[in-house]
Amino acid sequence: MKARIADTLNELLEHKELDKITVKELVDACNISRQSFYYHFQDIMEVVEWYQDQALRQSIEKSLAAPSYKEAIRGVVYETFQHRQLISQLMASQRRKEMELLFSRAVQTYLQELLRGKGAGVYGSPEDIETVISFCSFGLVGMMLSALNQKNPDVDALANQLCRLLTGEITFHFADRA
Incomplete structure (x- = not known):
């Protein structure tokens, strides 16, 4: 049921802004009762969070493979x-800051799992690793997010740059000049 609600929300988002979608509209599109919706979720934002968690889990599984x-x-x-x-x-919703934080936490979880699962050669204290x-x-x-806003982003170049950055091929250090 949760997947059905999330999938329906995604379909609605193709045509309408998140802020303009109501629980009533979502339950009508799902052909379920409000009670059924509220049994699974507190609000629409919780549907978004659940969907993101599911997508994150799939990404982690694929990445570890x-x-x-x-x-x-x-x-x-x-x-x-x-x-x-x-x-x-x-x-584009009024909850942009919330969305950015959700995405950042998801990426943080993803990176933690990737490091754990692939046995990275990461050195430093646990606090330093968490900071990085x-x-x-x-x-x-x-x-x-910047690339997603570009009209014709070079996805290959972005993927390459991020890979190089995260694997340490791109590094920089600030040095004091006396």
């Missing part, structure tokens, strides 16, 4: 662009 970090990251970039319209609709993961998640979300 990928032969390398580069293939795992590349797959997530392409998958994100497959949901371009949905993400754009969610970001948090920093990367916000940066990745920002870069992805």
Whole structure:
């Protein structure tokens, strides 16, 4: 039932902004009662969160099955662009800040699982690793949202840059000049 409600919401989002979709409209489109909706979800935002959690789980599974970090990251970039319209609709809502935070937390979880699952050669204290993961998640979300807003983004180039950044091929250091 949860998947049915989420799928229906996604269909509605193809034609209407998130802020303009009501629970009544969603339950009518699902052909279910309001009671059934509220048994599974508190509100429409919770449907969005549930759907994102499901998509995140699938992304993690695919990434862990990928032969390398580069293939795992590349797959997530392409998958994100497959949901371009949905993400754009969610970001156009009055809940944009909430959406950005949801996406950042999802990317953070994804990166944590990718590191755990692939046995990365990451060095540092747990606090430092969490700081880097948090920093990367916000940066990745920002870069992805920026690319999603471009008319004709070069998805291959973006995937390559993100892979190079996350695998350490691109590095920089601030140095004090005396």
